[in-house]
Amino acid sequence: MRNLSLANGFNSSNRQTEKPLIDIGNVGITPSLDTVQQVDINEREFRRASQSKSERWTLRTPTKRDIVARLERVSAKDGLRLKQCCSTFRVLTCGEHTLRSYPTFRCKKLFCPDCAAERANRLSRQTEAKITEAMQTNKGRLCLLTLTMKNAATLDGGLSNLKKSFAQFKRKKVFKERIKGYFGGFEYTFNPKTNDFHIHLHLIVLRGKFWNQSDISDAWRDVTGDSFIVDIREIKDAHKGVKEVCKYVVKSNDMMKMPDDKFLEVVKMKKGTRMFISGGCFYNVKLDDDADETDENVFSQFADLTEGDACPFCKEELFDVFVDRRQHIGLHELNAMPGIVKSNSS
Ligand SMILES: [Zn+2]
Ligand SMILES: [Zn+2]
Numbered sequence: 001m002r003n004l005s006l007a008n009g010f011n012s013s014n015r016q017t018e019k020p021l022i023d024i025g026n027v028g029i030t031p032s033l034d035t036v037q038q039v040d041i042n043e044r045e046f047r048r049a050s051q052s053k054s055e056r057w058t059l060r061t062p063t064k065r066d067i068v069a070r071l072e073r074v075s076a077k078d079g080l081r082l083k084q085c086c087s088t089f090r091v092l093t094c095g096e097h098t099l100r101s102y103p104t105f106r107c108k109k110l111f112c113p114d115c116a117a118e119r120a121n122r123l124s125r126q127t128e129a130k131i132t133e134a135m136q137t138n139k140g141r142l143c144l145l146t147l148t149m150k151n152a153a154t155l156d157g158g159l160s161n162l163k164k165s166f167a168q169f170k171r172k173k174v175f176k177e178r179i180k181g182y183f184g185g186f187e188y189t190f191n192p193k194t195n196d197f198h199i200h201l202h203l204i205v206l207r208g209k210f211w212n213q214s215d216i217s218d219a220w221r222d223v224t225g226d227s228f229i230v231d232i233r234e235i236k237d238a239h240k241g242v243k244e245v246c247k248y249v250v251k252s253n254d255m256m257k258m259p260d261d262k263f264l265e266v267v268k269m270k271k272g273t274r275m276f277i278s279g280g281c282f283y284n285v286k287l288d289d290d291a292d293e294t295d296e297n298v299f300s301q302f303a304d305l306t307e308g309d310a311c312p313f314c315k316e317e318l319f320d321v322f323v324d325r326r327q328h329i330g331l332h333e334l335n336a337m338p339g340i341v342k343s344n345s346s
Helices: 004-014 041-050 053-058 064-074 076-084 113-137 155-169 173-178 213-224 238-248 260-267 325-334
Strands: 088-093 098-103 141-148 179-191 196-207 230-235 276-280 319-324
Touching: 064 076, 064 113, 064 260, 088 325, 098 325, 113 196, 113 238, 141 155, 141 179, 141 238, 155 179, 155 196, 155 213, 155 260, 173 179, 173 213, 196 230, 196 238, 213 230, 230 238, 319 325
Parallel strands: none
Antiparallel strands: 088 098, 088 319, 141 196, 141 230, 179 196, 179 276
């Protein structure tokens, strides 16, 4: 309730056009009634004030080419790795049907857009069944819970602080009473004006008993000492919601805004840095980053086929070809759906 009157007085004129603190887009996640107006206004105002419109535009998600170009300047070796990642694909085909395709090399870096996309797809594919299963035996509402921390000077330090705080948070009685399961990951943004990281934890939770935002905020402040900005909203469409969260919990943001030292910090982040957590009835929702390469198959139902086998559609012999990135995008457009191949009308 603390922020409610402030929010009403402060912001009523432009609430319509305003973006929520956590921009989740139109993905079937509807703010629950208790939370909409209670997002911390100072933070929101601060963000808006610190970014002009043109700035926001130039701070679009960097393309892989942008990142490679910068990385090549600060670390030639890492630049080359990133450039090589997903530059060549091995495709199993009969000449007409594409049965399987995967990159010959993946860098598996957290900041690589290709690897992040793959990780997000794999995560949502691997988790959906487990979520559905857990929800059959545990009643509750699926919600998106976001916990944030005061800005941190280093990514490493900020992450470990947030992890420590969450470890305490989940042991709280009030958490155990209300949250039956959770999974999700860390996301960060970088503020070039203050030269520091803003790190959040996005969790999909199965909420039993209702828990309103201001109580969550109080409990979160209890463990962090100074951070209290939280958000909880119900997820109407579990499928879309899960997919969207999977997208966010794995991406690296704002790389191009960083000065060289911070940029390198992100680049050099340890491969094993844990960015994904789960627990409660979702304890088995996991992101296996050492997954087999065959897991990346575009059409995984054909994972067993190899060169020399017969194409299941036309019986022609299958063979491997290597294609570059541009040719590979063309392949995806032809056979966009798993199991759906080119129609014979052509
Ligand atoms: Zn990569
Ligand atoms: Zn065929």
